Amino acid sequence: MSRTEEAPVYNRIAEARAAAGLSRQALAEAVGVHYQTIGYLERGEYSPSLSLALRIAQVLQQDVQALFSIQPFHNN
């Protein structure tokens, strides 16, 4: 399967970030990426590396499986 055919990675970053009271900028700074990258992640236009996914989960104090899935979340 090519990169372009890769199955999308669904996420709940936007909900978890809102629940944590963080702005995109604050989350971006906490995990060491540009704020736009958080925006692209939330829009599902970029799939993070395992390292970045783990850092986001750590900052948002969630299990990585609760934030990312290759199956759509029920509320997606």
Added chain:
Amino acid sequence: MSDRKPRRFFWFEGVTRAEVERSLNDTRPSVLRRQAPRRQLVAATALMTAALAFSIFIPQVKVRSYAEIALLAGVLIAFLMLRKSVRLVSDAPDELLDERQIAIRNAAYAVAYRALCTISLPYIALVLLIQPDGALFAHAMPGTWSSVLLSYLMCCASLPAMVLAWRLPDEPAPLTD
């Protein structure tokens, strides 16, 4: 530990740390943040670059000179706007980018390299055709290689930013939640 000097100039990439960081963190609204205007800019750059190469066929010396200067200025301005439209991601070194930016930049370079290999063929054909024994020699002005060369050089310089500008989607709203 990386060098944190804000004025550091990256010679190979042709950018400074400060200008890349300023561009990446620029939250001012701009039409170049949207895909459609960026694609129009890419199309305009491609047209002007091609026109610069074909300006050698303008028979009037004065008109050709003015056209070359205008087209070269246009291509240079478009090149700078293209870099700005992709927030210098096409030129920035790894240490100033995050993993997504590095990934899209590297993907753009791979596409740009393949495109450059293809685009080189018409340039080579054009140069061969304007040789003394070429089919278009009579139509091209003598001593006008510089336009073709400049066009090719600008094409080489612009292609990664053109590919990136074409492929990037609309940017997310800056700091809204």
